[in-house]
Amino acid sequence: MALKDQIMADLKQAMKNKEQDRLRVLRSLKAKLLEKEISERKEGEASLSDEQTIEVLMKAAKQRRESIEQFQSGGRDDLVENEEMELEIIENYLPKMLSEEEVRDVARQKIEELGAETMADMGKVMGVLMQELKGKAEGSTVSKVVKEELS
Missing domain, CATH: 1.10.10.410 (Arc Repressor Mutant, subunit A)
Known part of the structure; x- marks a missing residue:
């Protein structure tokens, strides 16, 4: 199953299970993936490869890491906790990174x-x-x- 399809399937499952935090993150990823898909269109439809999907996910993860650093330096532990949770969900879809x-x-x-x-x-x-x-x-x-x- 393509990575994008897996994210969409997990989105549906999160809706059924009423997992609000997971649902919010997956909807955000879906929006970013659709945005990327639209930007890649030349004529008609375009679908993202797993590599392109991973690019989008890595960018989202990087944004979360940067937010965590900024919130920690600003003493906003409540926001750090939320960003860490979102990062963890995103990282579940990323391949294992090299040390x-x-x-x-x-x-x-x-x-x-x-x-x-x-x-x-x-x-x-x-x-x-x-x-x-x-x-x-x-x-x-x-x-x-x-x-x-x-x-």
Whole structure:
């Protein structure tokens, strides 16, 4: 079953079970997916691939993480708790992310393959790594690792 179809099925189930929090998050994801689908249309209908769906989910998860940080720094623990719950629901649909150490191993290998030695080569390395790790690691983690490895 396609990831988008799974989200839609879970949305229906959340309605039946009257799970208000889960329902709110899944409706939000549905809206983001439909928005992405509309933007991808050329002529007629377009459906999202699992990769495109994962992109939308990763963006939503990133927004929740950023909100959590901001709410924590602002002392709004009530809002932090809500964002964490939403993030947990979204992460259930995302593939398992690579750990920082796994990203570091891949980065070292690519740096060696490309012959990168200085920070000036960071753009070249990041381009290749982000293509390879798309949907498997967050860009901020990859960037941090590459900076450390090239320093």
